[in-house]
Amino acid sequence: MKKEVNSELMDKIVSLCKRRGFIFPGSEIYGGLANSFDYGPLGVELKNNIKNLWWKRFVQQRDDMVGIDAALIMNTRVWQASGHLENFTDPLVECKKCHHRFRKDLVEGNKCPDCGGELTEAKQFNLMLKTFLGPVENDESIVYFRPETAQAMFVDFKNVLDTTRRKLPFGIAQIGKAFRNEITPGNFIFRTREFEQMEIEYFIKEKDWKETFEMWRKEMQSWMTDELGLKEKDIHELDVPDGERAHYSKKTIDFEYDYPFGKKELYGLAYRTDFDLKNHFKEPPYEDVEAGEKLYPHVIEPSFGVDRSVLAVLSEAYKEEEDRVVLKLKPRLAPYKVAVFPLLKNKPELVKKAQEVYHNLKKDFSVAFDDRGNIGKRYYSQDEIGTPFCVTIDFDTLENGDVTVRDRDAMKQERIKIKDLREFINGKLI
Ligand SMILES: [Zn+2]
The missing domain is CATH 3.40.50.800 (Anticodon-binding domain)
Known part of the structure; x- marks a missing residue:
């Protein structure tokens, strides 16, 4: 059964969010900033409740997990090694007349959607947000805001291992902001250029990947229904087919949710093989003492968007009854x-x-x-x-x-x- 898009419901949620202090348009008194939002007094409580619950469940209550909180701006060599500098791109076309830019796959025909002008050939546009570090603005001082929290868990892998003496399997978790220079943000806080993630990199031996993937699939399902209160019927699993997955991933599941604006991605679960640690470490960074061998652990990555969690929770909770509007939030999540x-x-x-x-x-x-x-x-x-x-x-x-x-x-x-x-x-x- 396909759920219909309910834009009226979405408008009501956006309006309640502003009126009651959950989420405001960013920089509003200066006319706003496209697709930026500020969490207000109630929104920050709701968001923190979700993050705290996640941290408690997936870090503090588990024996096989530790957390980190890494810098937002990392050495540019991280992004060279991870492939982001080269491959984290969208194909863009530019109008020769009005110079507006569009994502190639979203333009129908070969005419500018704004003025009907002729479009250029597609060029690759990197989605990382660039800035300068220090007082000199030249090529050497260019740095990037991280486009995902994941790389810090790989880069810090050896430090975490040496200080905690973990044995496989174990995970490193992080909650934090990431930045992507999206060409087409939209749908309120669903797709923004600045967003927050809750991510786990779970390190395993290669032979264990299937059962570990399954374990995390169940954990993620349980988180969505038992902790966030989302209904099972509104959650859909999409097994991402060959050719559409990131090149390093052998299996990816997208968890999609029926938002008021349609079925869209909420979370992702990926088997990233040993791709990441091999990118960053010349020598195998893990020693299996019992087996007497050094190895590159493989990685299962459960990834949770914070803002998308907030939006799904609000969509689920919003109810109109005879003479009241009520947010039926799980009590633990309520501001x-x-x-x-x-x-x-x-x-x-x-x-x-x-x-x-x-x-x-x-x-x-x-x-x-x-x-x-x-x-x-x-x-x-x-x-x-x-x-x-x-x-x-x-x-x-x-x-x-x-x-x-x-x-x-x-x-x-x-x-x-x-x-x-x-x-x-x-x-x-x-
Ligand atoms: Zn144009």
Whole structure:
């Protein structure tokens, strides 16, 4: 069943993101900068929750993983060795009249889509973002922002090995920004020139590649459904055929997701063979002591886009119900876990008690405080940003020490003792 493109839904998500402070157009007061976006106060919480969950699951809770955080700008020889300087290109044609440039595969016929002018032959255009390091702007000072986080894990392989004394199989993980001078960015935060990745390079012996690939396929599926809350029916695996894979990859699976603008890539899983370590190390960098041999480990690479994760999570969570808009985020991903309200703004004893509860909860959770309008409006406002629990302090609270806790999804209320609130919320943070 093919899902239809829902541009109206996409517009609503973009509008909510701006209105409630998830994601703003970048540099907006200066007219913006094409396809750049800033994560606002709620967006950064959501994004950090995804990154922290990923780091916890794939690095801290595993025995076979370590993390790094490498520099964004690396020695240009890294990109020579990896093949990016030569091969990380798109074919571009240029209009002889208006000089606009287009990706060759996206132009129909041989006329300029903007003015109808004649187009040049295709030239290879490198997608790496270039800059100068230091005070002199010449060829020697040209450097590149990394187009992927992966190369740092290969370049640092020996340092990690020497300092952690790992044995195969083991992985190196990293979360960080990467930059690509894309010709055709678009679809909100789906394709931008500056983006963030969560990547793992998992080092193995060659004979183990098939079962390791399978292990990571299951791990990635579980991450998408169990941690992000994406529905299985919206996730599709595309086994990338021969000829369309990167030349070094023997097998690649794209995980595609049904975004409101159509089925597009979310994550990738690739078997990169020993291509990368062979590029960077003249001698085999790993010694198998038991077998008494030196070898180049092979690599399985699970790659997760951070911004695409955010977009998929928002697309999945956005629901319009009879009289409310609600983000049904997994509670662990929600920017605020709980909101605290005094029933009435003009009763100092209620406000004081609510402030007290608020400050106490803030020690353990991200918490919102709201005393504007009536309770219904406050619920509506929190539903729209996905806050799983709202706590109201009323006159009974002052007598009995309990509060009303309202559940976002069930829209049911129950009375909970203030002293049990922390445990109650913790127990529901799935
Ligand atoms: Zn033109």
